[in-house]
Amino acid sequence: MQVNIHIDDVDARILTALSGDSRRSYADVASEVGLSTAAVHERVKKMIERGVIERFSLRVDPDRVGLQFTAFVAIRNDGGAHCRDIAPRLRELPEVLELHSVAGEHDFLAKIRTTHARALEDVLYKIKAIPGVARTTSTVVLNTEFEDRPLRLPGVGEG
Amino acid sequence: MQVNIHIDDVDARILTALSGDSRRSYADVASEVGLSTAAVHERVKKMIERGVIERFSLRVDPDRVGLQFTAFVAIRNDGGAHCRDIAPRLRELPEVLELHSVAGEHDFLAKIRTTHARALEDVLYKIKAIPGVARTTSTVVLNTEFEDRPLRLPGVGEG
DNA sequence: TTTGAAATGTAGGGGGA
DNA sequence: TCCCCCTACATTTCAAA
Numbered sequence: 503m504q505v506n507i508h509i510d511d512v513d514a515r516i517l518t519a520l521s522g523d524s525r526r527s528y529a530d531v532a533s534e535v536g537l538s539t540a541a542v543h544e545r546v547k548k549m550i551e552r553g554v555i556e557r558f559s560l561r562v563d564p565d566r567v568g569l570q571f572t573a574f575v576a577i578r579n580d581g582g583a584h585c586r587d588i589a590p591r592l593r594e595l596p597e598v599l600e601l602h603s604v605a606g607e608h609d610f611l612a613k614i615r616t617t618h619a620r621a622l623e624d625v626l627y628k629i630k631a632i633p634g635v636a637r638t639t640s641t642v643v644l645n646t647e648f649e650d651r652p653l654r655l656p657g658v659g660e661g
Numbered sequence: 662m663q664v665n666i667h668i669d670d671v672d673a674r675i676l677t678a679l680s681g682d683s684r685r686s687y688a689d690v691a692s693e694v695g696l697s698t699a700a701v702h703e704r705v706k707k708m709i710e711r712g713v714i715e716r717f718s719l720r721v722d723p724d725r726v727g728l729q730f731t732a733f734v735a736i737r738n739d740g741g742a743h744c745r746d747i748a749p750r751l752r753e754l755p756e757v758l759e760l761h762s763v764a765g766e767h768d769f770l771a772k773i774r775t776t777h778a779r780a781l782e783d784v785l786y787k788i789k790a791i792p793g794v795a796r797t798t799s800t801v802v803l804n805t806e807f808e809d810r811p812l813r814l815p816g817v818g819e820g
Numbered sequence: 821t822t823t824g825a826a827a828t829g830t831a832g833g834g835g836g837a
Numbered sequence: 838t839c840c841c842c843c844t845a846c847a848t849t850t851c852a853a854a
Contacts (some may be wrong), residue, residue: 508725517721524683525717526852540821543852546668554725558683559809561715566667568815572761574733574770589806594787600808602731607802613808617815641766647748649759649772650718655724656727686827702829750842 508554512537514658516545517555520655524558563649569615572643573622576608576634585635587611591632597625606638663785667713671696676714677725680812696765720809728774731802732781735767736794737778745770750791756784767798 509517512535519531532542549555556637564570577592579585592598592612600613612629616622629638668676678690693699706707708714723729736751738744751757751771759772772789775781781799788797 506725514726517719521719521721523717524719528847529850530754533761534782536821547852552725553722556720556722557681559718559720560676560680560683560812561713561718562680562812563715566665566708566711566713566842567673567676568665572714574761574763593807602733602802602807602808603804603806604733605803608800610806611800611802641767641770643761644764645762645772647760647762648752649761650715651758653719653721653726655756659783687829688827697843698827699829699844703841706829 508552509549511658513545513549513554516542517549518653518655518658520546524590550566557591564615568617571618571622572646573614573616573628574641574643575612575614575626576604576639576641577604577610577629578637579609579634580636582634588632588634592629595625597621598638630640644651667711668708670817671754672704672708672713674792674815676702676708677812677817679705685719690780725772727776727795730775730777730781731805732773732775733800733802734771734773734788735798735800736769736771736788737766738793739795740770741793743791747791747793751788754784754787757794 515535516531518550519534520526527544528546529539532539535542537545546555564572569575588610589601589603592601592610593599597614598612599615602611603609604611614622614625616625619642626638626640629635674694677692678693679685687698687701687705692702693700696704705714722733735749736756738747748760749763751760751769756773756775757771758774761770762768763770773781773784775784780802784798785799788794
């Protein structure tokens with residue numbers, strides 16, 4: 503089954519193979535998907551060019567690099583002229599790992615990671631100081647069951 | 662400044678260097694942090710052994726692989742005997758990208774990605790069918806401002 | 821497919837805390 | 838003493854013709 507206009511089934515299988523370990527050799531991936539090394543290399547290159555692959559990255563255990571504390575912070579704006587400027591300001595805070603604009607009661611949902619609870623307080627003060635931010639609602643993470651799982655693409659592994 | 666017991670400053674700088682592009686050669690990283698290629702290699706190997714580096718991965722643009730729809734789903738359990746079994750059941754669903762046990766009004770917060778809104782409905786039915794799940798509250802993502810940013814470790818880049 | 825260039829990964833020796 | 842770094846080299850992988 504064709505997944506979409508950006509990638510075909512073979513691309514999807516290459517992405518799946520690499521997402522678990524992006525340092526696998528192309529020869530290794532090639533034997534898994536049934537292509538030559540050069541063909542895999544060519545497809546990876548094209549997926550990078552098309553923006554399908556954004557970058558090769560590294561999964562670090564946050565607990566072991568001093569980021570033991572996680573919280574989700576919902577942010578509501580005041581409906582004023584500053585609303586458009588909130589996201590860029592939040593991007594400046596390294597503790598804000600991800601930021602989503604959301605529908606519903608709040609306007610943004612931020613995933614935040616710090617060394618400890620006390621440090622979250624500092625970040626919240628900074629967020630509340632951003633013009634246009636009306637209020638924040640924090641949800642403290644007790645335990646992260648899982649995150650950053652290897653990719654599971656729709657339509658792969660069903661044939 | 663020593664970040665913590667797991668890594669020192671040099672490790673932190675290596676992680677920072679690799680997190681933006683994990684395919685950078687060790688020689689390249691070595692010249693940046695002021696070590697030999699072999700020393701960088703050795704440190705990376707040890708960080709893998711100690712679990713600091715969990716894996717080398719790949720950042721894929723979800724919009725281009727058929728995952729255009731994102732939602733956060735808060736899950737409340739019924740306080741019964743099945744509560745311990747909810748997380749493993751949620752792990753079986755590939756659409757659930759991450760799962761956190763949280764304090765507050767709800768018990769779990771799940772980040773879910775599907776092809777479209779209709780597909781989220783299917784996932785929600787599956788979640789509600791899990792024994793112990795009392796109810797779910799979904800927050801639809803309108804736009805992801807940013808996520809999976811390159812690492813910014815506390816105590817790095819301040820010296 | 822082939823082939824040169826480059827990167828990886830291992831071994832052994834040396835120096836500083 | 839112990840830990841870490843460096844040089845050197847064999848092997849593997851890359852990337853273009």
